[in-house]
Amino acid sequence: MKRILLTTTFLLLLMGVASAQADSAAPSPPAPPTGVKAVDKPNDHGHAVNISWDMSPDDGKGANSVVTYDVFRWIPAYMDSVAQIRAGLSGIRDTINILDRANRKWSVLEEHLTGDSAKLANDSVVAAQRIPQLRADLKRFRQVLASAVERLPEAHKTYPENGSWRRVGTVPAGQGKYSNVGSKEYEEPDYLPDFSDFYYRVDAVGVVSTTRSSSEVSAPVHSSGQWFNTGRTTVLVFVLAFGFLTVLFVRKARAGHDLYVRPLAGIDAVDDAIGRATEMGRPILYLLGAGTAADIATIASFTILARVSKKVAEYQTTLIVPCYDPIVMSIAQDIVKTGYSDAGRPDAYKEDMVFFITQSQFAYVAAVNGIMIRDLPATNLYMGKFYAESLIFAETGALAGSIQIAGTDEVAQLPFFVVACDYTLIGEELFAASAYLGREPLLLGTLKAQDYAKAAVLLLAIVGLLAVNVGHEANVEWLMKFKELFKVID
Amino acid sequence: MRRQLPFILVFAFGLFMIFQYFVPHESSERAYEFLLDWTTIIGIFALAVGIWSLVSVTIEKIKLRKPAWQYSFFTLAGLFLMILFGFTAKVDGHWGFHFYTSEGLQNPMFRSFFDYILTPIQATMFSMLAFFIASAAYRAFRARNVLATLLLIAALIMMMRFNPFLGPVGPLFEKTANWLLNVPSLAANRAIIIGIGLGMVATALKVILGIERGYMGK
Amino acid sequence: MITYDKLMSLDRRWVFLFLALVCVGAYISSVEVPLRVNKEVNKIYNFIDTLKPGQIVFIAIDYDPSSQAELHPMTYALSEQCFRKGIKVIYTALSQNGPGMADQAIRDIGDSMKVDRTYNGVTYKGRAIKSGVDYVFLGYKAYFAIQILSMGQDFRLPFPQDYYGKPLDSLPMMNGVRNYSQIACVVDIGAGNITDAWISYGQGRFGFPMALGTTGVMAPIYYPYLNSGQLMGIMGGLLGAAQYEQLCDNPGLAKDGMRVQLFGHMVIILFIIVGNIGFFMSRAAKKREGR
Numbered sequence: 001m002k003r004i005l006l007t008t009t010f011l012l013l014l015m016g017v018a019s020a021q022a023d024s025a026a027p028s029p030p031a032p033p034t035g036v037k038a039v040d041k042p043n044d045h046g047h048a049v050n051i052s053w054d055m056s057p058d059d060g061k062g063a064n065s066v067v068t069y070d071v072f073r074w075i076p077a078y079m080d081s082v083a084q085i086r087a088g089l090s091g092i093r094d095t096i097n098i099l100d101r102a103n104r105k106w107s108v109l110e111e112h113l114t115g116d117s118a119k120l121a122n123d124s125v126v127a128a129q130r131i132p133q134l135r136a137d138l139k140r141f142r143q144v145l146a147s148a149v150e151r152l153p154e155a156h157k158t159y160p161e162n163g164s165w166r167r168v169g170t171v172p173a174g175q176g177k178y179s180n181v182g183s184k185e186y187e188e189p190d191y192l193p194d195f196s197d198f199y200y201r202v203d204a205v206g207v208v209s210t211t212r213s214s215s216e217v218s219a220p221v222h223s224s225g226q227w228f229n230t231g232r233t234t235v236l237v238f239v240l241a242f243g244f245l246t247v248l249f250v251r252k253a254r255a256g257h258d259l260y261v262r263p264l265a266g267i268d269a270v271d272d273a274i275g276r277a278t279e280m281g282r283p284i285l286y287l288l289g290a291g292t293a294a295d296i297a298t299i300a301s302f303t304i305l306a307r308v309s310k311k312v313a314e315y316q317t318t319l320i321v322p323c324y325d326p327i328v329m330s331i332a333q334d335i336v337k338t339g340y341s342d343a344g345r346p347d348a349y350k351e352d353m354v355f356f357i358t359q360s361q362f363a364y365v366a367a368v369n370g371i372m373i374r375d376l377p378a379t380n381l382y383m384g385k386f387y388a389e390s391l392i393f394a395e396t397g398a399l400a401g402s403i404q405i406a407g408t409d410e411v412a413q414l415p416f417f418v419v420a421c422d423y424t425l426i427g428e429e430l431f432a433a434s435a436y437l438g439r440e441p442l443l444l445g446t447l448k449a450q451d452y453a454k455a456a457v458l459l460l461a462i463v464g465l466l467a468v469n470v471g472h473e474a475n476v477e478w479l480m481k482f483k484e485l486f487k488v489i490d
Numbered sequence: 491m492r493r494q495l496p497f498i499l500v501f502a503f504g505l506f507m508i509f510q511y512f513v514p515h516e517s518s519e520r521a522y523e524f525l526l527d528w529t530t531i532i533g534i535f536a537l538a539v540g541i542w543s544l545v546s547v548t549i550e551k552i553k554l555r556k557p558a559w560q561y562s563f564f565t566l567a568g569l570f571l572m573i574l575f576g577f578t579a580k581v582d583g584h585w586g587f588h589f590y591t592s593e594g595l596q597n598p599m600f601r602s603f604f605d606y607i608l609t610p611i612q613a614t615m616f617s618m619l620a621f622f623i624a625s626a627a628y629r630a631f632r633a634r635n636v637l638a639t640l641l642l643i644a645a646l647i648m649m650m651r652f653n654p655f656l657g658p659v660g661p662l663f664e665k666t667a668n669w670l671l672n673v674p675s676l677a678a679n680r681a682i683i684i685g686i687g688l689g690m691v692a693t694a695l696k697v698i699l700g701i702e703r704g705y706m707g708k
Numbered sequence: 709m710i711t712y713d714k715l716m717s718l719d720r721r722w723v724f725l726f727l728a729l730v731c732v733g734a735y736i737s738s739v740e741v742p743l744r745v746n747k748e749v750n751k752i753y754n755f756i757d758t759l760k761p762g763q764i765v766f767i768a769i770d771y772d773p774s775s776q777a778e779l780h781p782m783t784y785a786l787s788e789q790c791f792r793k794g795i796k797v798i799y800t801a802l803s804q805n806g807p808g809m810a811d812q813a814i815r816d817i818g819d820s821m822k823v824d825r826t827y828n829g830v831t832y833k834g835r836a837i838k839s840g841v842d843y844v845f846l847g848y849k850a851y852f853a854i855q856i857l858s859m860g861q862d863f864r865l866p867f868p869q870d871y872y873g874k875p876l877d878s879l880p881m882m883n884g885v886r887n888y889s890q891i892a893c894v895v896d897i898g899a900g901n902i903t904d905a906w907i908s909y910g911q912g913r914f915g916f917p918m919a920l921g922t923t924g925v926m927a928p929i930y931y932p933y934l935n936s937g938q939l940m941g942i943m944g945g946l947l948g949a950a951q952y953e954q955l956c957d958n959p960g961l962a963k964d965g966m967r968v969q970l971f972g973h974m975v976i977i978l979f980i981i982v983g984n985i986g987f988f989m990s991r992a993a994k995k996r997e998g999r
Contacts, residue, residue, distance in 0.1 A: 104589075
């Protein structure tokens with residue numbers, strides 16, 4: 001018995017010591033980060049702040065106890081009032097949506113329904129009568145919110161009274177920066193007002209989220225939008241230089257200087273191909289590709305179509321232009337119409353020469369292949385953006401015995417066109433085609449400018465290669481940084 | 491004036507697009523977003539014009555009994571049936587037209603037409619590519635001269651790279667194929683892409699400055 | 709000589725017929741095609757595999773039925789891997805016929821999820837996946853580039869409601885999920901210009917981890933993005949899909965299709981060789997005649 005008592009006492013003592021030890025081993029908070037700096041995020045539309053700090057001495061070294069950094073911003077209580085108005089606003093918006101949807105769904109069926117369903121349908125139709133009132137409320141809430149938001153900079157001036165610290169982000173240990181990016185729309189919950197005093201603080205957090213230590217508070221910072229994106233200076237310089245070269249050569253061309261351009265077999269073949277179609281009495285098929293009217297390849301294709309349609313009208317051949325995009329179709333119709341009237345044969349133009357098929361890739365392919373097999377065009381011209389359909393077109397065209405000339409800037413499709421067509425315009429040759437076809441000095445001038453720009457790119461590539469390699473070998477910092485000159489920051 | 495107005499619009503909007511690329515400010519961003527909305531709106535109107543064009547050309551074909559005019563009925567049926575199915579649905583045991591809600595997407599006919607007609611037809615069209623690659627390869631890959639021979643060898647290496655029946659030589663093919671992709675092919679690609687990039691800038695400038703008026707039929 | 713000339717100008721329909729016969733033969737045979745898994749496919753698998761239950765993967769289904777043979781198996785394998793591990797999925801479909809593809813995939817995967825299955829030695833109990841809880845399908849909207857940009861602000865801007873017409877705010881899974889910041893990664897499965905938009909407007913602007921599933925023809929174009937770190941992995945064509953199925957231990961249509969593809973390639977190689985033999989022989993014969 002005595003032995004049991006002793007053992008128990010001993011065990012109790014041991015447990016006491018152990019618990020005392022456990023208390024003393026409660027993790028101590030890591031050392032706080034220092035030097036918290038907050039600056040307006042550069043080159044943006046505003047509503048964002050970059051925060052950086054020197055990492056805690058216990059991050060990765062020392063006690064190695066930092067797990068994350070919590071970034072806090074001081075937020076005035078007034079922000080909560082604004083958030084309440086905003087929540088009210090989005091509540092009304094959602095209610096309108098739900099009522100409107102239910103009404104649209106049930107009003108269709110109302111007269112056919114009986115029993116519970118009829119009651120439900122009737123209820124939703126009745127509830128929908130509230131929508132005009134809700135819309136008026138929505139408008140009122142919007143006005144209130146707009147004027148409430150205007151006072152946010154004022155509210156931020158009351159620091160440190162009437163507000164609290166709130167976490168705006170968390171980053172893992174080993175990282176000393178964070179971007180507090182908000183929305184520019186004040187109806188969004190994460191709206192961040194510009195020109196307001198923002199104060200930031202960073203906590204180093206240990207394994208247990210309560211073991212944390214806070215940094216000093218940063219100096220106040222305003223977010224605002226910039227009028228120039230300095231990260232894109234290189235692009236601006238290039239655009240200006242290129243624009244200058246273009247204007248220079250256009251003036252030269254105007255002054256009557258003879259500008260030499262190397263001949264392109266694919267371009268020369270276009271006229272022959274139209275002639276061939278005329279001789280054979282078969283139509284010419286012109287495809288503008290699967291691009292939109294905003295694609296440069298499609299725009300280049302438009303200019304080629306302009307010349308082709310004029311020639312076709314002169315030779316009195318038939319032209320077929322099936323389109324993939326309705327906007328492209330509208331433009332193409334105008335181009336062909338103008339081409340025919342310029343050739344003095346407006347009466348020969350028919351509306352169904354240029355038509356829309358579908359925006360579904362392979363349904364378009366099926367339709368065009370059908371035209372190729374039925375109408376057996378003498379010449380197929382593929383100019384613009386093409387994707388997986390390229391080879392299907394080109395092989396069907398070859399099967400139908402047509403002469404084929406293709407031009408695209410889609411690098412992946414070039415091999416297909418090269419193997420299956422008679423002539424292929426590779427990339428920039430497509431863009432140059434209009435200048436070649438028209439032989440107008442103005443257009444040739446831009447080609448020359450392009451050549452000089454290409455020479456400059458080549459030169460810069462060689463200089464860059466040498467600079468980086470020599471810099472690396474000789475360990476010269478500024479040479480190694482040569483390529484940074486051309487870095488474009490979005 | 492009718493001819494001048496489009497050029498003025500192109501010049502103004504083209505210049506604005508260049509401007510907004512360099513100006514990140516909120517006001518420039520809002521104007522940009524406003525223009526993007528317009529693109530969507532114009533696109534929708536143009537789609538209506540496009541559908542009208544399709545319908546009128548198809549009806550014309552039937553009227554004039556052009557070659558294979560019978561197929562035009564399928565075009566029209568496909569167009570109108572899918573619209574009809576997409577807007578009708580059975581809700582709570584009753585059929586109705588649902589123009590404003592997405593109930594029609596659950597219409598069993600809509601789904602069946604998609605799953606059992608559109609899907610296999612499109613897959614068939616794409617699978618034709620395999621046959622055309624075979625016939626194009628048969629005609630094109632011939633060792634006519636040095637360059638063509640190089641192309642032929644590169645093509646064979648690329649096709650053999652994942653062939654599991656090559657045994658220990660397999661990885662060698664894979665390595666060579668990767669080198670071909672990452673060095674000569676990538677270099678050539680980049681050269682073409684730089685040319686394309688410059689060509690694009692030049693074309694854009696030509697259009698904005700009114701030097702290139704081909705898109706207006708000039 | 710006549711025979712070689714014939715060989716040179718062989719009607720392409722013979723090529724088609726022979727290829728079709730070999731493909732059908734390969735399909736009904738049961739030859740097992742061994743696969744080596746590429747590291748760019750492995751990377752995607754490992755990334756998804758190490759995610760925790762409850763995290764969200766964004767799968768963009770940007771293809772039409774035309775490329776379903778290559779791309780559908782990727783969607784199936786990837787989605788099932790996510791759902792089995794309790795990872796949630798947001799789907800979009802920004803190509804015209806994409807919504808139908810996504811809808812079909814979601815229905816099929818839903819059926820497959822109801823059955824108990826063992827993958828890589830782990831047995832997963834069957835369960836029903838629910839819209840709004842396990843996944844959200846946002847649907848389609850025209851002009852993909854604009855939609856990709858707007859989703860960077862808030863999914864609710866382009867898609868206030870999901871494909872089935874439910875407001876996003878009423879879906880439990882979307883609670884607190886506003887934009888790409890709450891997403892573990894985006895996997896774009898596409899075959900064309902939408903992929904370019906995802907890389908430049910999506911990844912370029914918002915910096916999320918991104919993986920790509922694309923057709924065999926397009927895959928080489930996107931390898932530079934792998935080197936630049938913009939993409940963490942690429943599944944290229946049927947082979948990529950089959951490799952992914954192998955990694956998931958969930959053999960499906962792609963693994964099956966590999967047989968057909970392999971023998972198809974061998975037929976093409978055979979034709980190239982035959983074409984060249986014909987070419988050389990007829991050239992030699994012409995030379996002899998000329999002499």
